[in-house]
Amino acid sequence: MIHLENAQFAWPNEHAVIEIKNFSINKGEKVFLKGSSGSGKTTLLSLITGIQTVQSGLLVVRGLELKKLKPHKRDLFRGDHIGYIFQQFNLLPWLSVEDNILAPILFSKVKRQKENGHHHEKVAELLNELSLDVDIKKQARNLSIGQQQRVAVARALIGNPEIIIADEPTSALDGDRRNDFMNLLFSECEKRDSTLLVVSHDSTIASRFNRVEELENINGGFHV
Numbered sequence: 001m002i003h004l005e006n007a008q009f010a011w012p013n014e015h016a017v018i019e020i021k022n023f024s025i026n027k028g029e030k031v032f033l034k035g036s037s038g039s040g041k042t043t044l045l046s047l048i049t050g051i052q053t054v055q056s057g058l059l060v061v062r063g064l065e066l067k068k069l070k071p072h073k074r075d076l077f078r079g080d081h082i083g084y085i086f087q088q089f090n091l092l093p094w095l096s097v098e099d100n101i102l103a104p105i106l107f108s109k110v111k112r113q114k115e116n117g118h119h120h121e122k123v124a125e126l127l128n129e130l131s132l133d134v135d136i137k138k139q140a141r142n143l144s145i146g147q148q149q150r151v152a153v154a155r156a157l158i159g160n161p162e163i164i165i166a167d168e169p170t171s172a173l174d175g176d177r178r179n180d181f182m183n184l185l186f187s188e189c190e191k192r193d194s195t196l197l198v199v200s201h202d203s204t205i206a207s208r209f210n211r212v213e214e215l216e217n218i219n220g221g222f223h224v
């Protein structure tokens, strides 16, 4: 599903941040990628999601070599096939719970078609699955952190993208809520057989994943 080979990326005027000789994630795999602060985790996610492109080497996601796509095609690709959970959730504060959850399907025909026109039913179903008992008309800015997080998960899951990516999804949560959140994310991805990539420096959530990788180990492959 995701494959990097001799992939290199450097921010302008910096040494290479990403230098990965060989790294793959198979369909349906649940991978935990840890790494110290500044090791390049978010940079790697921006490559896998096509926000940035590798400067040399190969990065293939879902059979497509992303750097060969024009920027707007990469945006479409991301919207169609990836669900993203941000560290600070990035909900649109003035929009309602429902509109936040539905936002991805406004931008993606593929996700829209997968939900088959039953958008409002789908929102209700997701809220139920995620045990989120909240008025769907409530503005996102008036939600608690835990509620915001569940809305962020619902937004990532709508339209059943094949790949779910979460960047430090537990950083705003304390111990118990962290565990609950990971249980939820995991069971939702298992149900859908989604490929899950979670990036974090929090090793306490690592045990349930199929695979735990350390960015420092897979990165820098050019020099070993």
Ligand SMILES: Nc1ncnc2c1ncn2[C@@H]1O[C@H](COP(=O)(O)OP(=O)(O)OP(=O)(O)O)[C@@H](O)[C@H]1O
Pocket: 011, 012, 014, 017, 035, 036, 037, 038, 039, 040, 041, 042, 043, 044, 201
């Ligand atoms: N937009 C940018 N422009 C220039 N350099 C950047 C940019 N974003 C990140 N970097 C640099 O790339 C390196 C890796 O940053 P990145 O954010 O990918 O690390 P990280 O592992 O996600 O860190 P953290 O755990 O602290 O979030 C850092 O040295 C950072 O300064």
